[in-house]
Amino acid sequence: MFEQGIMSEIDTENVTAEQRQLRRLNFDFLKLLRDSSSVPAVAGQRQQLALSAGSAATLAHCADEGLQRMAQCGFSLFSLSLHRADIWQHAIHNSVHGEAQYVLPAGSQGADGSGFMTCALFFAWHLSQQSPRTARFLLGMTDDCLAVIVGMELWQCSQIAHSHRHLLSARWQHHAYFWPDLLRYGTSGDMQHFKFARLLGSQLMAQELEPSAIVRLSKSD
Secondary structure, eight states, rough: HHHHHHHHHHHHOOOOOHHHHHHHHHHHHHEEEEEEHSSOOOHHHHHOOOOOOHHHHHHHHHHHHHHHHHTTTOSSSOOTTOOOOOHHHHHHTOOOOOOEEEEETTTOOOOTTHHHHHHHHHHHHHHHHOOOHHHHHHHOOOOOHHHHHTTTHHHHHHHHHOOOOGOOOOTTTTOSHHHHHHHHHHHHOOOHHHHHHHHHHHHHHHHHHHHHHHHHHHOOO
16 A cells, blocks of 8 residues: 555665655754744745644644654655646746846845755656656656656756745644644654654655555555
């Protein structure tokens, strides 16, 4: 089953280079989430990166050690809407090649998430080229979206990261249980909370990738 496939990828003792890179991205994204409330931003940008009030308050007091623990969940804690091929087709179709697209605005430190998104999108593009199955398990990239991403030009990663920052968000940010369980693990180190969050995450990822499979499994229960 899909869930078993994800869990086997997560539970392997030998961490791959792709998994190490994802852990680093997850850690950087958690820091971005934690610090975003203290950085001036327009309402839309703040909302896209915001967790619920309770989760945000817990994350604000979570030390880097806790972020490192949560970052090892085995799949991306950030979403680039890689289960929506239509969105990416539109983004790529409307991208325009030009040197100016590589330049950040004067004084910008990437607080809006565009710097992180550039790295994350390049990682997604690289996986689509080198390991489609890994892109599916780690990033939730559907097969139809994979076909779109794999055809991107390298320059488009940077251009789209700056022109489509709204595509970056916390994965399942409005779910009632995922982030609370993950944050309990981050703050306490209790593995039971980690198991709950990881299992729930694998189920939610499967629902995004194979909704018809979820329906079949529900009917068989």
